[in-house]
Amino acid sequence: MKLILVLALIMAIFIPAKLELESYLSRGDAPLKLGVRERIGQSAYVAVLGGFRSVIADLLFIDASAAWERTDWTQLLLRLRQATELQPHSIMFWDVAAWHMAWNASIAAERDETRAPSARLRASREYIQLGRDFLERGVAHNPDQPQLYEALARLYRDRLHDHARAAENFYKASQLPGHMAYDERFSAYELSWCKDHEHEREAYERLRALYLRGENERLPTLISRLKFLEQKLNIRPAERLIR
Amino acid sequence: MSAALTRIFAIARITFIEMARLRVFYVLVLFALALVLGSSFLARISFQQELQVTEDIALGAVNFFLSLLAILITAQLLPRDMEDRVIYSVLAKPVTRFEYMLGKFLGVVALLSVSAIAMSLLCVAIIHLREQTAIRETMAQMAQSTPADRAAALRGVYEAGAMNRLSAALAAALAKGIILAALTLCVSSFATSSVFTISAMAMIYLVGNLESVARDYWLHQQVPSVLARAFLAVVTFVFPDLQAFNLTDQLFAGAVLSSDLLLRLAGLAAVYTASYLLIAMAFFSQREL
Numbered sequence: 001m002k003l004i005l006v007l008a009l010i011m012a013i014f015i016p017a018k019l020e021l022e023s024y025l026s027r028g029d030a031p032l033k034l035g036v037r038e039r040i041g042q043s044a045y046v047a048v049l050g051g052f053r054s055v056i057a058d059l060l061f062i063d064a065s066a067a068w069e070r071t072d073w074t075q076l077l078l079r080l081r082q083a084t085e086l087q088p089h090s091i092m093f094w095d096v097a098a099w100h101m102a103w104n105a106s107i108a109a110e111r112d113e114t115r116a117p118s119a120r121l122r123a124s125r126e127y128i129q130l131g132r133d134f135l136e137r138g139v140a141h142n143p144d145q146p147q148l149y150e151a152l153a154r155l156y157r158d159r160l161h162d163h164a165r166a167a168e169n170f171y172k173a174s175q176l177p178g179h180m181a182y183d184e185r186f187s188a189y190e191l192s193w194c195k196d197h198e199h200e201r202e203a204y205e206r207l208r209a210l211y212l213r214g215e216n217e218r219l220p221t222l223i224s225r226l227k228f229l230e231q232k233l234n235i236r237p238a239e240r241l242i243r
Numbered sequence: 244m245s246a247a248l249t250r251i252f253a254i255a256r257i258t259f260i261e262m263a264r265l266r267v268f269y270v271l272v273l274f275a276l277a278l279v280l281g282s283s284f285l286a287r288i289s290f291q292q293e294l295q296v297t298e299d300i301a302l303g304a305v306n307f308f309l310s311l312l313a314i315l316i317t318a319q320l321l322p323r324d325m326e327d328r329v330i331y332s333v334l335a336k337p338v339t340r341f342e343y344m345l346g347k348f349l350g351v352v353a354l355l356s357v358s359a360i361a362m363s364l365l366c367v368a369i370i371h372l373r374e375q376t377a378i379r380e381t382m383a384q385m386a387q388s389t390p391a392d393r394a395a396a397l398r399g400v401y402e403a404g405a406m407n408r409l410s411a412a413l414a415a416a417l418a419k420g421i422i423l424a425a426l427t428l429c430v431s432s433f434a435t436s437s438v439f440t441i442s443a444m445a446m447i448y449l450v451g452n453l454e455s456v457a458r459d460y461w462l463h464q465q466v467p468s469v470l471a472r473a474f475l476a477v478v479t480f481v482f483p484d485l486q487a488f489n490l491t492d493q494l495f496a497g498a499v500l501s502s503d504l505l506l507r508l509a510g511l512a513a514v515y516t517a518s519y520l521l522i523a524m525a526f527f528s529q530r531e532l
Contacts, residue, residue, distance in 0.1 A: 006525040014518035015480050019458075021511040025487045025504065026455045054491045055303035058296045092295065178398070181391035216389075 057086040061093060064100075073105045077130065084134065094138025095151045102131025102159050128159050149173035150180060153190070163193040167203075185210060185222060192225040197233075204229040211241050250338050254346025259353045262316050271315070272358055275308035279365050297373045301366045302412050302491045308362070309420035310448065313355055317427035318440040320347050330532065344428065344524050351424045359417040363410075370409060411500050412490040418512040419488035423448070425519040426483065432526040451485035454478060483515045 064079035080097035087093055106127035110120055135152040142148060153169035156162045170187035173179045188210060191203035207226045210217045227242040229235075262268060282300035324330040333343060378397060385393045427444050434440045460466060461475035487508065490500065 003525055003529050007522060010518055010521045010525065011480065014514055017514045018511070018518075019479070021507050021514065022455070022458060022484045022487065023462075024507055025511060026458075026484065052303050052307065053489070054299040058299045062296070090295070178395065180395055181389055 053086055057083045057090070057093070060086065061096075064097075068100055068104065071108060073108065073127075076100055076105070080134070084138070088138075088141040091138070091142060091145050091147050094134055094142075094148055098131040098134040098138070098151055098155060100131075101134060102128045102155050106131070106159065128155070131155055131159070144176055146173040146176040146179035146183065149176070150183060153186070157190060163190045164199060167191040167194070167199075185217065185219070189221060189225055192229055200229060200233060204233055204235070208241060247339075247342055251342050251346045251349065254333070254338070254343060255349035255353060258320070258347050258350025262320075262350065262354050263357075265316070265319070267315055268312065268354070268358075271308050271312050272361065275304050275358075275362050276365055278304035278308075279362060279369060282369065294370070294373050294377045298370055298409070299491055301369060302409070302416070305359070305362045305366055305413060306416045306419065306489070306491070309355060309359055309416050310423055312358055313351070313420040313423040314427050314441060314444045314448070316354065317351050317424045318431055318437040318444065320351070320428065321431045322437045322440075325532070334532070340528050341524055344432075344520070344527055348425065348428055348520060351428075352421055355417060355420045355424065359413065359420065363413045366413065367409060408490075408500055411505055415488045415490045415508060418509070419485060422483055422485075422488075422512055422515045422519070425516045425523070429519045429523040429526070432523040432530065447482065448485065450478060451482050452489075453486075454482045454484045455486050457482075458484070483519075484511075487511060 060079050060083040064076050064083060067073075067075040067079055080093070080100065084090070084093045084097055106124045109115075109123035109127055112120055112123070115123070132152070132155055135148055135155060138148045139145075139152065149169045149172045153166045153173065156169060157166035167187045167190035170183050170190060174183035174187060184206075188203055188206035191199050192207065194200065194203070204226070207222060207229065210222060211226055223242055230240045230242060279301045282297050282304065321330070324333075330343075334340065381396050382393070385396050388396075423444070426447060427440060430443050430447070431437070431440045434443070457475045457478040461472065461479050466472045466475060
């Protein structure tokens with residue numbers, strides 16, 4: 001009886017402090033999805049539950065690199081999905097996963113001579129979409145990280161040739177802390193490649209503003225794109241910056 | 244008071260020496276050091292983000308082996324003393340059971356601290372070396388870039404290997420080890436064998452890592468079954484939230500570990516340790532020897 005009373009007293013004193021501190025510390029944790037167990041297997045799941053989530057994610061990522069070296073694209077996709085699911089806040093995982101899909105796997109599918117040309121094209125496009133999907137999910141998990149917007153912009157620019165979307169993502173990256181110095185400039189370049197008048201006009205205004213910012217921004221590509229737009233938009237000679 | 248402290252520290256010193264002589268201690272520490280060292284080589288396989296992989300594996304090794312050490316060493320404390328009949332001669336002297344338990348616990352804490360320092364020194368040295376390599380490689384790759392872009396890339400490397408966050412993660416691993424030692428002592432205070440204590444602690448370790456899920460369900464979700472709700476309440480009240488001490492996940496996310504968060508974490512560790520030790524002492528005071 002005395003023991004029960006002592007235990008009840010200890011619990012009555014410590015439980016409120018325990019709950020208060022635990023609730024504060026658990027804010028912002030990424031919850032583990034229940035479907036992960038089926039995808040990573042029982043042993044790895046136990047290790048994840050044992051507090052070794054990042055180590056398991058790393059090992060899956062290392063296995064993904066091995067699958068890439070074997071050009072086993074299905075295994076690569078599976079491992080990358082598992083790794084990103086376990087560590088959705090790792091920017092590098094999303095970035096590398098998208099690169100493997102939209103570049104390596106997609107180009108390998110393009111060059112796969114065992115398939116018909118139409119099948120190659122379809123497979124290549126599917127891999128690019130998978131790469132885009134990785135980056136979009138990465139952005140959804142990490143909306144304040146400029147690296148993923150930059151990667152998405154590169155994917156739109158180089159693999160989908162969608163300059164408007166590339167410009168939009170470079171611009172979003174340029175508005176976030178820790179972005180690369182070229183993001184704003186690249187956004188304007190991409191807009192300058194769009195074929196419609198509205199985008200060209202916006203690109204001109206942005207490139208002009210960058211040019212007027214000083215010598216550091218007056219790079220060869222910026223000067224050539226500005227010159228091209230001044231001619232295309234029939235800017236009056238007196239207003240032209242590049243002569 | 245000072246006499247009691249002298250007795251407690253004498254028991255702690257002897258416990259430390261006894262436990263440090265155990266073969267399991269050397270085996271575990273050597274395994275941990277080998278894995279921390281091996282993390283550097285394992286990271287090279289991963290093509291990219293070597294620094295991050297090195298950190299994760301090294302911190303994971305420190306975390307795992309400190310937890311294992313805390314459980315295995317503490318589980319042997321009382322059964323060994325009873326088997327060797329040392330406990331009877333100690334308690335026959337003017338030493339209270341409270342002093343005996345506290346001394347034993349402090350001896351384990353000292354042992355864990357020494358192990359944590361050895362592992363941390365190696366861990367920090369390896370991560371520092373890897374960081375220097377990453378800086379050299381980044382500088383070589385970005386030789387043609389503007390100074391601003393180079394600075395941004397280097398900032399990424401420095402952030403990945405930030406030593407203050409690493410120190411916080413290592414300190415959290417030690418805190419987790421101390422909590423597990425207190426909890427093991429608590430189980431050991433009523434257990435009849437060290438095998439039972441170790442098996443029970445393996446289960447408690449797993450449940451402790453899921454305690455936050457149970458707490459979230461108990462506090463915020465509608466659970467229709469009264470039995471399930473009672474079970475969730477027991478898990479929430481009794482088990483520690485071990486996941487809170489896994490700072491590796493937060494390092495991965497690049498989260499800022501504020502001093503407020505670290506203080507609260509230290510507070511939580513103190514609450515767990517004090518409550519489990521008091522419960523252990525309550526059980527031990529009632530135990531027939």
